[in-house]
Amino acid sequence: MANINLDINNRKYSVDVDPQMPLLWAIRDFVGLKGTKFGCGISQCGACTVHLDGNPIRSCSFPVSAAAGKKITTIEGISENIDHPVQKAWIELQVPQCGYCQSGQIMSAVALLKRTPRPTDAQIDTAMQINICRCGTYPRIRKAIHRAAELMQGPAPKSN
Numbered sequence: 001m002a003n004i005n006l007d008i009n010n011r012k013y014s015v016d017v018d019p020q021m022p023l024l025w026a027i028r029d030f031v032g033l034k035g036t037k038f039g040c041g042i043s044q045c046g047a048c049t050v051h052l053d054g055n056p057i058r059s060c061s062f063p064v065s066a067a068a069g070k071k072i073t074t075i076e077g078i079s080e081n082i083d084h085p086v087q088k089a090w091i092e093l094q095v096p097q098c099g100y101c102q103s104g105q106i107m108s109a110v111a112l113l114k115r116t117p118r119p120t121d122a123q124i125d126t127a128m129q130i131n132i133c134r135c136g137t138y139p140r141i142r143k144a145i146h147r148a149a150e151l152m153q154g155p156a157p158k159s160n
Contacts, residue, residue, distance in 0.1 A: 001016055001017060002016070002017070002018070002019045002065065003016050004016075004017060004019065004026070004067075004068050005069070006026065006031070006067060006072060007070070007071050007072060008027065008073075008074060008077070009033075009072070009077030010071075010077070013031050015030040015031070015064070017064055019063060019065035020063050020065065021063070021064045022059060022060050022062060022064065023050070023057075023059040023064045023067050023072070024038060024059035024060045024062075025064075026064040026067075027050070027059060027072070027074060033074050035103045036050055036059060036074050036103060037103055037104065039060070039104070039132075040060070041060050041061070042060070042061065043060060043061040044132070045104070045131070045132040046058070046101065046104040046130050046131030047100060047132075048060040049103070049104035049105075049107040049108055049130075049131065050074050050075075050107060051071075051072070051110075052070050052071070053070050054073075055111065056108050056111040056130075073107075074103075074107075075103035078106065078107070084110065085113075085148040085149075085152045086106055086110050086144070086145070087106065088148070089144040089145070089147035089148040090102065090144050092144075092147060093140055093143050093144045093147060094140070095137055095140045095141055096135075096137065097133075097136075097137050098134070098135050101132060104131050105128070105131050105133065108128055108130060108131050109127075109128070109141070112124065112127040112145065113145065113148060113149060117152065118149050118153065119146075121142060124145050124146075128141060128145075
């Protein structure tokens with residue numbers, strides 16, 4: 001066991017855990033933030049996606065000790081009032097079906113839009129292929145990412 005200091009959603013936490021424990025379990029079981037989901041446990045589905053220093057990672061297989069001293073953002077840290085443009089677009093376009101994967105989908109979409117403010121369909125497909133949606137809401141996810149980009153920057157310029 002080790003005392004590990006974490007910065008999650010701009011709040012400081014100290015957890016006494018096995019340093020190899022997956023970050024996911026520290027977030028859910030020791031900090032009490034339940035929005036990040038357990039899906040597969042082998043970094044394949046993306047339900048556990050969080051941001052580490054702004055980059056999306058799979059928290060189900062990332063050792064908590066490797067997160068010490070870094071800035072962690074969970075779905076709860078995206079916005080206080082569910083008013084981030086990605087969240088607004090998700091709601092407006094009714095993206096979720098069962099909803100289980102959606103926190104990971106949103107975290108990946110937020111990271112994509114930070115890197116690429118106006119992504120193409122191909123860029124969206126590439127960025128989002130790391131997240132599995134068993135309900136198959138991929139077309140709605142793509143539409144919502146385009147909508148979020150509009151909300152963040154206004155409509156795309158028209159081509160002549």
